[in-house]
Amino acid sequence: MRSTTEQTVQPCPQCGTEIRTDRRFTTWCSACDWNVDPVEPDERPGRVERMRRGIAHRYGERLLAEMTGGESRRPRRDVAGVLACTVALCVHGVTVALLLAGVLLVTLGWGGALPVLGAFLLGLAWLLRPRFGRLPDDAPVLHRADAPRLFALIDEVAACAPTSGVHAVAVTAEVNASVSTYGIGQRRLLTLGLGLWEITAPQERVALLGHELGHFAHGDTRHGVIIANALHSLNSWRYLVAPIRNPSGLEVILNALYLLPFLAVQGVMMLLDQLTLRAAQRAEYLADASSATAASTEAAVALQDRLLVYGSAETFLLRESNARQVRDRAKRDEPEQGLWDRLAAYVESIPESEYERRRRVGALRGHSVDSTHPPTHLRRACLLAGPAEPAAVRVDAEAVAAITAELADARRVVARRVLRG
Structure with missing residues (x-):
């Protein structure tokens, strides 16, 4: 049985029910849920x-x-799962395209700014690998x-x-x-x-x-x-x-x-x-x-x-x-x-x-x-x-x-x- 050596007793300020709780934790009322969730979220979530x-x-x-x-309860492959894999492969396809374009620009750029652009694309592909x-x-x-x-x-x-x-x-x-x-x-x-x-x-x-x-x-x-x-x-x-x-x-x-x-x-x-x-x-x-x-x-x-x-x-x-x-x-x-x-x-x-x-x-x-x-x-x-x-x-x-x-x-x-x- 869990210890109750730090128990406190007080009436609920909302409904008057006797509250017995541990002083180390939040005081709340089980009868009316007073103060059951006193903590506000730290930050507002982003759109995603x-x-x-x-x-x-x-x-x-x-x-x-x-x-x-x-x-x-067996796992199953549904339409959403197949579509998710398709979308994911398209995302990876972009990375492969960046890699190939970077290699071509570096090897076939014949000087100028094209090899620099190719090196940039290779760096981007490495980041997304x-x-x-x-x-x-x-x-x-x-x-x-x-x-x-x-x-x-x-x-x-x-x-x-x-x-x-x-x-x-x-x-x-x-x-x-x-x-x-x-x-x-x-x-x-x-x-x-x-x-x-x-x-x-x-x-x-x-x-x-x-x-x-x-x-x-x-x-x-x-x-x-x-x-x-x-x-x-x-x-x-x-x-x-x-x-x-x-x-x-x-x-x-x-x-x-x-x-x-x-x-x-x-x-x-x-x-x-x-x-x-x-x-x-x-x-x-x-x-x-x-x-x-x-x-x-x-x-x-x-x-x-x-x-x-x-x-x-x-x-x-x-x-x-x-x-x-x-x-x-x-x-x-x-x-x-x-x-x-x-x-x-x-x-x-x-x-x-x-x-x-x-x-x-x-x-x-x-x-x-x-x-x-x-x-x-x-x-x-x-x-x-x-x-x-x-x-x-x-x-x-x-x-x-x-x-x-x-x-x-x-x-x-x-x-x-x-x-x-």
């Missing part, structure tokens, strides 16, 4: 992000109804020989998706986890954020692995090589032709010249979003289903609840880092073994009232925070709508201890980096 959120809102409830209404990812150089990376028990668990969970495991695991301090690929051969990488791993129970960790590996199984198109790189190229174009803010006289002319290219890039980005956002949200629901299959519905729902307080975990790590900065510098090289235990204890002390408040805030805000993921309350509802899944993969105390030992060096390295800022 507003459009994404609008699309996500339109699809949200409808997609939940489809996922809970007996529709097949597809990226195949690489292993991070700022985080510990584990391979199968470094952590055989962890990789065995990953393989066991992957089989439930079903898919194959990963080739490497990168360990960071993030309160998050993700999967990606690296290299021309598109080898698989799991990025494991200790900020999330350390605050979850063993079965919740299985659920986390099930969700991330589910993205490989269910074909999330926005993370595929073709579309992901097209979005990268479009973002680069958008940066290059974005209007200059507070322009001078000459810059006004440049803005006028940039206007049509900027609108064209913006339009293609919006089209790709329109074609892929629904599939991206569907992929999240399917990944949640893989999570429940591997770890059980109960563990998958518990993981969703943990994700509600990721902001509190991030704040705790920032406080720890700031506190370390003001301590005696002579002690900065001492290993900080207890950071992750302190984080886990702090998250465990968060009262149930704060989890409930976050759930209600998520329902109020909907897709206004993240347009690429369905709101947590909808994902939670989807998991609870079907029959309860038993756990296909269970981890015992021996496995937990073995995996903890394999992560020990990475835990020390990452903790030291967190505390050193």
